[in-house]
Amino acid sequence: MNCHSYFRIFLGGDIVVKKDKPKYKQIIDAAVIVIAENGYHQAQVSKIAKQAGVADGTIYLYFKNKEDILISVFQEKMGVFVSKLEEIISRDLSAPTKMGLMIESHFELLAGDTHLAIVTQLELRQSNHEIRLKINNVLREYLKLMDEILVKGIEDGEFDRTMDIRLARQMVFGTMDETITTWVMNDHKYDLVELAPQVQRLLLKGMQA
Amino acid sequence: MNCHSYFRIFLGGDIVVKKDKPKYKQIIDAAVIVIAENGYHQAQVSKIAKQAGVADGTIYLYFKNKEDILISVFQEKMGVFVSKLEEIISRDLSAPTKMGLMIESHFELLAGDTHLAIVTQLELRQSNHEIRLKINNVLREYLKLMDEILVKGIEDGEFDRTMDIRLARQMVFGTMDETITTWVMNDHKYDLVELAPQVQRLLLKGMQA
Amino acid sequence: MNCHSYFRIFLGGDIVVKKDKPKYKQIIDAAVIVIAENGYHQAQVSKIAKQAGVADGTIYLYFKNKEDILISVFQEKMGVFVSKLEEIISRDLSAPTKMGLMIESHFELLAGDTHLAIVTQLELRQSNHEIRLKINNVLREYLKLMDEILVKGIEDGEFDRTMDIRLARQMVFGTMDETITTWVMNDHKYDLVELAPQVQRLLLKGMQA
Amino acid sequence: MNCHSYFRIFLGGDIVVKKDKPKYKQIIDAAVIVIAENGYHQAQVSKIAKQAGVADGTIYLYFKNKEDILISVFQEKMGVFVSKLEEIISRDLSAPTKMGLMIESHFELLAGDTHLAIVTQLELRQSNHEIRLKINNVLREYLKLMDEILVKGIEDGEFDRTMDIRLARQMVFGTMDETITTWVMNDHKYDLVELAPQVQRLLLKGMQA
DNA sequence: AATGAATGAGTTTTCATTCAT
DNA sequence: AATGAATGAAAACTCATTCAT
Numbered sequence: 001m002n003c004h005s006y007f008r009i010f011l012g013g014d015i016v017v018k019k020d021k022p023k024y025k026q027i028i029d030a031a032v033i034v035i036a037e038n039g040y041h042q043a044q045v046s047k048i049a050k051q052a053g054v055a056d057g058t059i060y061l062y063f064k065n066k067e068d069i070l071i072s073v074f075q076e077k078m079g080v081f082v083s084k085l086e087e088i089i090s091r092d093l094s095a096p097t098k099m100g101l102m103i104e105s106h107f108e109l110l111a112g113d114t115h116l117a118i119v120t121q122l123e124l125r126q127s128n129h130e131i132r133l134k135i136n137n138v139l140r141e142y143l144k145l146m147d148e149i150l151v152k153g154i155e156d157g158e159f160d161r162t163m164d165i166r167l168a169r170q171m172v173f174g175t176m177d178e179t180i181t182t183w184v185m186n187d188h189k190y191d192l193v194e195l196a197p198q199v200q201r202l203l204l205k206g207m208q209a
Numbered sequence: 210m211n212c213h214s215y216f217r218i219f220l221g222g223d224i225v226v227k228k229d230k231p232k233y234k235q236i237i238d239a240a241v242i243v244i245a246e247n248g249y250h251q252a253q254v255s256k257i258a259k260q261a262g263v264a265d266g267t268i269y270l271y272f273k274n275k276e277d278i279l280i281s282v283f284q285e286k287m288g289v290f291v292s293k294l295e296e297i298i299s300r301d302l303s304a305p306t307k308m309g310l311m312i313e314s315h316f317e318l319l320a321g322d323t324h325l326a327i328v329t330q331l332e333l334r335q336s337n338h339e340i341r342l343k344i345n346n347v348l349r350e351y352l353k354l355m356d357e358i359l360v361k362g363i364e365d366g367e368f369d370r371t372m373d374i375r376l377a378r379q380m381v382f383g384t385m386d387e388t389i390t391t392w393v394m395n396d397h398k399y400d401l402v403e404l405a406p407q408v409q410r411l412l413l414k415g416m417q418a
Numbered sequence: 419m420n421c422h423s424y425f426r427i428f429l430g431g432d433i434v435v436k437k438d439k440p441k442y443k444q445i446i447d448a449a450v451i452v453i454a455e456n457g458y459h460q461a462q463v464s465k466i467a468k469q470a471g472v473a474d475g476t477i478y479l480y481f482k483n484k485e486d487i488l489i490s491v492f493q494e495k496m497g498v499f500v501s502k503l504e505e506i507i508s509r510d511l512s513a514p515t516k517m518g519l520m521i522e523s524h525f526e527l528l529a530g531d532t533h534l535a536i537v538t539q540l541e542l543r544q545s546n547h548e549i550r551l552k553i554n555n556v557l558r559e560y561l562k563l564m565d566e567i568l569v570k571g572i573e574d575g576e577f578d579r580t581m582d583i584r585l586a587r588q589m590v591f592g593t594m595d596e597t598i599t600t601w602v603m604n605d606h607k608y609d610l611v612e613l614a615p616q617v618q619r620l621l622l623k624g625m626q627a
Numbered sequence: 628m629n630c631h632s633y634f635r636i637f638l639g640g641d642i643v644v645k646k647d648k649p650k651y652k653q654i655i656d657a658a659v660i661v662i663a664e665n666g667y668h669q670a671q672v673s674k675i676a677k678q679a680g681v682a683d684g685t686i687y688l689y690f691k692n693k694e695d696i697l698i699s700v701f702q703e704k705m706g707v708f709v710s711k712l713e714e715i716i717s718r719d720l721s722a723p724t725k726m727g728l729m730i731e732s733h734f735e736l737l738a739g740d741t742h743l744a745i746v747t748q749l750e751l752r753q754s755n756h757e758i759r760l761k762i763n764n765v766l767r768e769y770l771k772l773m774d775e776i777l778v779k780g781i782e783d784g785e786f787d788r789t790m791d792i793r794l795a796r797q798m799v800f801g802t803m804d805e806t807i808t809t810w811v812m813n814d815h816k817y818d819l820v821e822l823a824p825q826v827q828r829l830l831l832k833g834m835q836a
Numbered sequence: 837a838a839t840g841a842a843t844g845a846g847t848t849t850t851c852a853t854t855c856a857t
Numbered sequence: 858a859a860t861g862a863a864t865g866a867a868a869a870c871t872c873a874t875t876c877a878t
Contacts, residue, residue: 041337045852046861055860057854066852126335129248136394160414164407170391171384171411178383179376185345198373202380205369206415232841254869264843266871275869459755463873464840473839475875484873544753547666554812578832582825588809589802589829596801597794603763616791620798623787624833650862672848682864684850693848843875847868854864 024062027052031073036115040123045069070127071134077116078138081109085145095153096208100200102149103176104193110180111192121181143169150207159207168207175203233271236261240282245324249332254278279336280343286325287347290318294354304362305417309409311358312385313402319389320401330390352378359416368416377416384412436480445470445480449491454533458541463487488545489552495534496556499527503563513571514626518618520567521594522611528598529610539599561587568625577625590621651689654679658700663742667750672696697754698761704743705765708736712772722780723835727827729776730803731820737807738819748808770796777834786834795834802830 018024030052035043045066049056063069088101110117124135146169153159159168179199183192227233239261244252254275258265272278297310319326333344355378362368368377388408392401436442448470453461463484467474481487506519528535542553564587571577577586597617601610645651657679662670672693676683690696715728737744751762773796780786786795806826810819 039338044850049861056852056862057860058858060853061858122338122341126337128250128335129331132331133394163411164404166391167388167404167407167411170387171380171408174383174385174387175380176383177387178379182375182379195373195376198376199380202372202376202415205417206411208414253867258844265845265869266843267841269870270841457756462871467840474841474873475839476837478874479837540756544755546668546753547749550749551812581829582822584809585806585822585825585829588805589798589826592801592803592805593798594801595805596797600793600797613791613794616794617798620790620794620833623835624829626832671846683848683866684864685862687849688862839876839878841875841877843873844871846871850865850867852864854862855860856862857860 018062021062023052023054023058025076027054027059027062027069028073028076031069032077032115032119035073035123036118040126043123067131067134070124070131071138073119074124074135075138077120078142081106082142082145084109085142089145089148095149095156095158096204098149099153099172099204100196102146103172103200103203104196106176107180107193107196111188114184114188117180117184117188121177121184143173146172153207157209160209163207171206172203175199227271230271232261232263232267234285236263236268236271236278237282237285240278241286241322241324241328244282244332245327249335252332276340276343279333279340280347282328283333283344284347286329287351290315291351291354293318294351298354298357304358304365304367305413307358308362308381308413309405311355312381312409312412313405315385316389316402316405316408320397323393323397326389326393326397330386330393352382355381362416366418369418372416380415381412384408439480441470441472441476442480443494445472445477445487446491446494449487450495450533450537453491453541454536458544461541485549485552488542488549489556491537492542492553493556495538496560499524500560500563502527503560507563507566513567513574513576514622516567517571517590517622518614520564521590521618521621522614524594525598525611525614529606532602532606535598535602535606539595539602561591564590571625575627578627581625586625589624593617593621645689648689650679650681650685652703654681654686654689654696655700655703658696659704659740659742659746662700662750663745667753670750694758694761697751697758698765700746701751701762702765704747705769708733709769709772711736712769716772716775722776722783722785723831725776726780726799726831727823729773730799730827730830731823733803734807734820734823734826738815741811741815744807744811744815748804748811770800773799780834784836787836790834798833799830802826 027048031043031048034047034051038047045059046056048069049059052059059069063072084105085102088098088105091098093101110120125132127135147165150159150165150168150172154161154163154165176199179195180192183190183195236257240252240257243256243260247256254268255265257278258268261268268278272281293314294311297307297314300307302310319329334341336344356374359368359374359377359381363370363372363374385408388404389401392399392404445466449461449466452465452469456465463477464474466487467477470477477487481490502523503520506516506523509516511519528538543550545553565583568577568583568586568590572579572581572583594617597613598610601608601613654675658670658675661674661678665674672686673683675696676686679686686696690699711732712729715725715732718725720728737747752759754762774792777786777792777795777799781788781790781792803826806822807819810817810822
């Protein structure tokens with residue numbers, strides 16, 4: 001039994017290996033579309049199955065239950081944000097530059113997929129306590145990467161050494177989140193990415209040494 | 210018939226005048242407690258009635274339907290925030306000071322009523338589109354007052370005249386919201402009000418001229 | 419204790435004496451209007467009270483319960499039909515003539531009060547079994563008078579002596595009822611009374627000796 | 628895809644094709660029994676499901692809602708009356724004979740299914756306006772066939788050419804309906820079919836040339 | 837006599853999940 | 858692996874009636 005099979009068992013048995021199969025992603029994508037177009041509370045499993053072109057029962061071969069679909073949607077999509085941010089952090093850039101790139105890339109990813117933006121900013125937040133706790137666990141990975149940038153900025157003397165890192169991160173994330181949500185609630189009628197530089201400037205000025 | 214009674218009739222018939230009756234507030238307060246303790250989706254009308262010490266049917270003498278209860282909860286409670294902010298704005302203080310007082314008072318109000326904090330930060334966000342739109346209309350009044358402070362700060366030359374007011378407001382509100390939500394999700398295990406000065410400092414530095 | 423007080427006790431205590439008071443008829447008339455305009459299932463006691471210009475509770479000073487209102491409506495209104503028919507029967511006329519006058523007078527009474535026509539032909543029939551049984555008891559008095567005409571017609575040799583009186587009466591009543599109901603369902607858009615002579619002719623021909 | 632399957636899709640999607648499945652008729656029959664035995668207002672969906680031997684939810688795989696069950700009951704059962712009448716009309720008989728057969732067959736069908744007689748004569752009439760309008764639409768087909776007999780009778784010189792066809796039909800239907808309802812309200816304690824010849828004689832005499 | 841605020845019982849429908857095929 | 862018919866639990870709202878004033 002190797003490292004992988006250990007994780008397979010740990011993470012929920014034989015379902016994990018199915019993440020590679022085409023129908024897994026098919027269902028995830030169907031869920032995003034159905035939730036975005038019908039709203040969280042009108043996104044029945046049967047609708048997702050229909051959109052994915054599979055039978056209702058088939059869903060349960062790939063996901064434990066409906067909650068599992070929703071969390072997986074967030075996990076899979078958030079993975080792209082994490083990868084992108086990891087790539088930015090790995091580059092040899094100053095912390096403020098990294099922060100700026102993060103904001104820009106975060107905005108770009110959501111501006112490029114309005115269905116996803118609706119789902120993450122509005123619909124998924126209607127889910128119950130339990131699901132939101134699990135979603136927050138997924139989000140935590142992303143927030144940790146943000147913290148890395150902040151720590152580096154302080155170490156490099158570019159960010160205010162007296163600021164509370166947790167609060168700073170809450171400001172950065174809260175501001176981005178509010179900006180994006182407002183954009184989504186206004187039906188994406190203006191260009192989100194264009195706002196990135198001004199958001200950067202406001203945030204970086206607040207944090208600078 | 211004076212001006213007020215005219216408006217009472219104009220604004221929606223029989224139910225409006227009942228806002229003054231004791232059972233109206235009794236039910237609102239019961240709703241906050243039941244939602245906070247049971248979660249949005251487990252806050253049945255019968256539970257709220259029981260907590261309020263009235264019969265199920267009595268609820269419908271004071272509220273059109275369940276949705277009306279939820280919106281009224283937000284309206285009534287948000288009213289306190291708005292009054293407080295109006296009072297702060299009316300004082301002869303600098304914009305940064307007003308901003309600081311606003312943050313402090315916002316934190317204080319929620320720290321002083323953890324049930325309400327749970328309801329506004331977590332539970333009420335699980336409501337459907339329609340209810341959230343109505344809640345946002347109520348919130349808008351509060352955001353407009355925030356804008357007044359920002360405008361005054363710019364006019365007085367205390368805030369950066371080149372910043373976008375809407376973005377600045379989204380930063381302020383987003384940061385406060387994220388800070389409070391994190392505090393609620395951590396079961397209020399630290400002192401929210403103590404964080405206010407640091408939050409102020411971060412935000413004001415970002416906006417200063 | 420005289421004959422009247424006997425009936426008072428027998429028929430339901432002190433409510434009977436209230437039939438003479440103005441509010442009794444006021445409520446009966448309100449019920450007819452409310453039922454005709456809102457439909458049987460939308461004729462709530464509170465609506466009837468409002469239409470009658472009394473408080474909900476007042477209804478219960480004059481009627482035992484809602485069912486009692488409905489039966490009383492039928493009773494009071496049917497009384498007019500019975501009186502009219504009694505008057506016709508008392509006259510010195512042939513059975514076919516009496517039958518013709520009955521049909522004409524029945525049509526006239528309903529054509530002159532379309533609210534009442536809607537209530538008796540459509541709405542009151544939506545009432546439950548129990549109420550309809552009681553309504554039928556009231557109706558029976560009217561049907562008995564019809565039978566008197568039929569018996570006289572047979573005795574006088576004007577009606578077919580071999581016909582079953584009960585069936586003949588069911589034909590007469592069924593035909594009138596169906597004719598009137600069709601007229602009501604067509605929104606009274608043609609003149610009901612004008613149809614009376616043809617209805618008479620059809621029915622009398624069927625019954626003639 | 629033949630003509631029929633085209634119409635199936637056109638006429639209302641998935642549910643129409645289910646009319647052929649055994650559970651559809653099972654539920655219809657259960658509804659008749661439950662309504663006859665419990666009364667219209669005590670015929671809960673759960674009772675019908677139990678009687679049909681299916682789960683409550685299964686009902687909704689075959690019917691849009693409760694109203695749809697009730698209308699379908701009338702439609703399916705009335706279909707038998709219509710077919711029978713069509714068969715009678717298609718035969719090479721005189722109009723009076725056809726009329727007689729119609730009355731006889733109508734009485735026989737209801738005398739042979741007292742549950743159905745209770746449902747159509749008493750219980751279904753308690754339904755609300757909307758349902759009754761839909762029921763009347765179904766009934767109209769039957770009444771049109773009656774008219775055909777009347778028209779033929781007049782053309783053949785067997786029925787009075789001066790009579791109003793609509794009134795004659797109202798007499799025929801009203802008489803049959805009243806006769807059957809009286810029989811049902813008397814708990815079927817006498818033989819309905821035995822009455823048919825006398826009803827025929829009365830009606831035909833009224834209409835004859 | 838009159839009021840009207842308060843009561844609380846009762847039912848349709850949805851939809852996540854299962855399991856025989 | 859895939860299907861989809863069947864399941865059954867769960868909750869908002871109405872309105873006839875009461876009774877303290």
